[in-house]
Amino acid sequence: MWPHSCFMNGHNMIVCGERELRGERRRKDGRSLLATAAPSFFVVVSLLVCARDVSAQRVQLVLRGGVAMSSTLVQERIGTPGLEQVIGAQMDDLVSAIPTPAASVGVGARVAFWPRTLLETGIEYARGGVNAKEDGGTRRIQDLGVLQAQLGVSWYARPGIELGANAALLRYDTEEQGIFAGGAGMSGAIGGRAAWTPPVLSGRIAIEANAQGHRFGTPAIQRSGGIDANVLRYGVNLRVQLAEVGR
Amino acid sequence: MNHARTILTLTTLLLAACELPTVPPRSVQDVYDFKLATSPPSVLRWPSGSTISVFVDAGTQARAQQMIDAFRLGAAQWNAAARYREYVLARVDSIADADVVVRWSDDLSPIDFTGCEPEISNGVTTLCLDDTDESRLRVFPFRAPRTGSHIKIVVTILASEASRPDRVERLVAHELGHVLGLARHSPDANDLMFAGNPTRSTLSRRDSASVQVLYHTRAAITP
Numbered sequence: 001m002w003p004h005s006c007f008m009n010g011h012n013m014i015v016c017g018e019r020e021l022r023g024e025r026r027r028k029d030g031r032s033l034l035a036t037a038a039p040s041f042f043v044v045v046s047l048l049v050c051a052r053d054v055s056a057q058r059v060q061l062v063l064r065g066g067v068a069m070s071s072t073l074v075q076e077r078i079g080t081p082g083l084e085q086v087i088g089a090q091m092d093d094l095v096s097a098i099p100t101p102a103a104s105v106g107v108g109a110r111v112a113f114w115p116r117t118l119l120e121t122g123i124e125y126a127r128g129g130v131n132a133k134e135d136g137g138t139r140r141i142q143d144l145g146v147l148q149a150q151l152g153v154s155w156y157a158r159p160g161i162e163l164g165a166n167a168a169l170l171r172y173d174t175e176e177q178g179i180f181a182g183g184a185g186m187s188g189a190i191g192g193r194a195a196w197t198p199p200v201l202s203g204r205i206a207i208e209a210n211a212q213g214h215r216f217g218t219p220a221i222q223r224s225g226g227i228d229a230n231v232l233r234y235g236v237n238l239r240v241q242l243a244e245v246g247r
Numbered sequence: 248m249n250h251a252r253t254i255l256t257l258t259t260l261l262l263a264a265c266e267l268p269t270v271p272p273r274s275v276q277d278v279y280d281f282k283l284a285t286s287p288p289s290v291l292r293w294p295s296g297s298t299i300s301v302f303v304d305a306g307t308q309a310r311a312q313q314m315i316d317a318f319r320l321g322a323a324q325w326n327a328a329a330r331y332r333e334y335v336l337a338r339v340d341s342i343a344d345a346d347v348v349v350r351w352s353d354d355l356s357p358i359d360f361t362g363c364e365p366e367i368s369n370g371v372t373t374l375c376l377d378d379t380d381e382s383r384l385r386v387f388p389f390r391a392p393r394t395g396s397h398i399k400i401v402v403t404i405l406a407s408e409a410s411r412p413d414r415v416e417r418l419v420a421h422e423l424g425h426v427l428g429l430a431r432h433s434p435d436a437n438d439l440m441f442a443g444n445p446t447r448s449t450l451s452r453r454d455s456a457s458v459q460v461l462y463h464t465r466a467a468i469t470p
Contacts, residue, residue: 078459
């Protein structure tokens with residue numbers, strides 16, 4: 001589907017280099033570690049060559065819109081048997097802060113990088129809220145936005161199907177109160193994405209499902225003895241190719 | 248074998264990914280008694296998610312800003328302890344919108360305290376149960392001819408304390424703890440809600456834990 005970004009045999013050279021990196025040939029035939037590592041420079045060299053060739057590719061500009069969801073941000077056990085006995089009144093067992101489904105929108109650029117492989121970058125913003133869930137029910141705590149910048153690769157697994165992985169820098173955008181009193185800082189996230197391009201509109205639209213994980217903890221949570229842990233974000237997007245630019 | 252290893256690895260990764268940020272539970276020592284000294288003792292607090300409107304009746308003298316600043320500092324601390332926005336202490340500009348009034352003791356009170364007079368102290372929080380419904384607080388009426396009050400709690404700071412700004416900050420922050428429903432005092436001098444003269448104007452871990460537990464305990468009395 002995509003013209004090769006690299007010269008014809010370059011791909012194989014990368015594979016060879018990776019085998020050296022994985023140590024499959026380490027010390028084989030009495031070679032030194034230095035000599036074993038040397039072929040891995042092909043990886044760097046080839047990436048540089050490919051990067052040069054990427055500039056010759058056409059760049060897809062895409063718009064994304066959809067729904068983003070998240071796992072629980074924090075949970076706190078309040079009512080313990082000992083405490084309930086001392087206080088002598090019924091207590092909430094557990095209270096949690098759970099993000100609501102959020103509307104997300106983003107823009108990105110995609111460029112052919114490798115045979116059947118795309119390099120992707122973009123920014124995305126999701127706006128929703130956070131609910132507190134306790135025994136008495138669920139109530140809104142505050143609005144919550146999540147801004148992220150992503151860099152990733154996608155691979156055409158089969159016609160119309162893409163699989164991808166990405167890394168992102170993610171920032172929570174919200175009022176400094178509650179669990180976000182004192183801010184939330186910036187987190188690194190890694191994730192995966194699958195997309196299906198239906199055979200309509202010349203393949204300009206696609207449906208994407210994505211999931212990513214990041215460490216989460218805020219000064220307010222840490223002050224109360226909480227520990228950082230993993231939060232999963234996932235969502236579904238409609239991707240629309242707005243334009244294709246370049247040579 | 249390789250499949251089994253792959254599945255094991257994926258399962259481990261999935262479980263690691265599902266690890267949830269958790270705040271450990273409080274122990275009995277982390278919390279002091281906060282129940283109102285009724286018979287039997289009762290839990291008093293505002294409904295979860297309340298915005299508690301506070302009118303700072305600071306007068307017009309030089310000490311006015313002192314009272315406003317003390318409220319701002321105290322409210323910010325207590326609000327920061329409400330991790331799940333159980334309450335928000337918010338200042339309002341009109342006494343007609345207020346649930347709570349903070350005032351100097353020597354200023355003419357806009358409130359009629361008849362039958363529920365404040366005690367004399369450096370700082371005191373005054374509230375009374377409703378005569379007809381003891382699960383509610385009495386509403387203090389305005390002095391005639393004004394009507395339409397829904398003030399249920401009044402904080403009075405002894406006017407002579409104005410000469411010591413640091414004490415005013417401590418007193419106001421301490422009394423705001425009572426406004427929230429911490430109806431008793433901590434026996435520990437390191438807590439803001441200590442019974443004697445407070446030695447600190449910031450919340451201790453026990454103050455934060457106590458108000459957090461209070462707002463997840465079923466209330467017998469709501470303002």
